Amino acid sequence: MARVEYDGIGKRYGSVEVMSDIDLVVEDRSFVVLLGPSGCGKTTLLRMTAGLETITDGEIRIGGNRVNEVHPRDRDIAMVFQNYALYPTMKVYDNIAFSLQVNRTPKAEIDEKVKWAADLLGLSEFLDRYPKALSGGQRQRVAMGRALVRDPAVFLFDEPLSNLDAKLRGQMRYEIRRIHDRLDTTTVYVTHDQIEAMTMADHIVVMHGGVIEQRGTPPEVYDRPASLFVADFIGSPPMNFLSGRVAMADGQAAIELGGVQFTLPADAAVEEGMEVTCGIRPGDVAVAPGAPHGAEMVLSENTGPETLLHLHLGGEDLRAVVSGRPVIEKGETVRFGVDPAKIHVFDAVTGKRL
Structure with a gap:
């Protein structure tokens, strides 16, 4: 897997600065949550990691290699989005296998990887179904399966549970963390939900206004909030x-x-x-x-x-x-x-x- 390093990251749209001087290290095999309200910069930082946004200032390194100008497909990352982005005309098997098929991976290897991912995610009995015949939680698992079969160095999650109801969110929190632990991966996960952050993360990075307010383990952030913003944002009911x-x-x-x-x-x-x-x-x-x-x-x-x-x-x-x-x-x-x-x-x- 890989260490992800952010060194002096800044982002501007014209004259508007939305992020400045972000220094952060995501250690190899850790599960780090970027937490904050809408507009704080967390998704922008994730998209820069994936190569979907250009970097105005600073440097991002994955596994020690600078990736600022590297094409997304060559960064050895896999991203799971808030919307499932499944192909409705493809069955679950082909949705999971799609990236492997595009890369002309041998059929036997594709079959092995798809069945492995389906078994891991509890989707084996749904491989012959279309996405419309699945629940929201099952569709999100298909999206995760599509990421898993790529065997990336880093998994990126962009608010993947926002479209699910409360019960499914609880179930999927468990599933995502279980898979992370089983695969021993590096994971960067974006959310505005402090419950997700507290229950899933090894480390939480709280963002506000394009800067990092605090970083630490869930107990550290909860027990010793570094600012009024963090104190107000973390905890239910509120402080x-x-x-x-x-x-x-x-x-x-x-x-x-x-x-x-x-x-x-x-x-x-x-x-x-x-x-x-x-x-x-x-x-x-x-x-x-x-x-x-x-x-x-x-x-x-x-x-x-x-x-x-x-x-x-x-x-x-x-x-x-x-x-x-x-x-x-x-x-x-x-x-x-x-x-x-x-x-x-x-x-x-x-x-x-x-």
């Missing part, structure tokens, strides 16, 4: 954000909101009077009788094993996740506490983690 001014008492930093004083983590790089935004994940709001703080109950959302509580704290909204299905009436006071170590502190001006 609570509370803004205030730092006050120091007995050498300990805190902020006060709605009459409640929140002690900040001891390692937060803050100073007296600094304007900060504190992030608290709903799961870290510990609801319990006798807890030190109180907030007004506004709404509860039962999700089955858990309940999401919407609370009102002074002029701020606060979400808390609790186990089970507690019966709490609107307007009741809910007691809660927050471990200072679980509070994420960001500069209110720059949005960077402190």
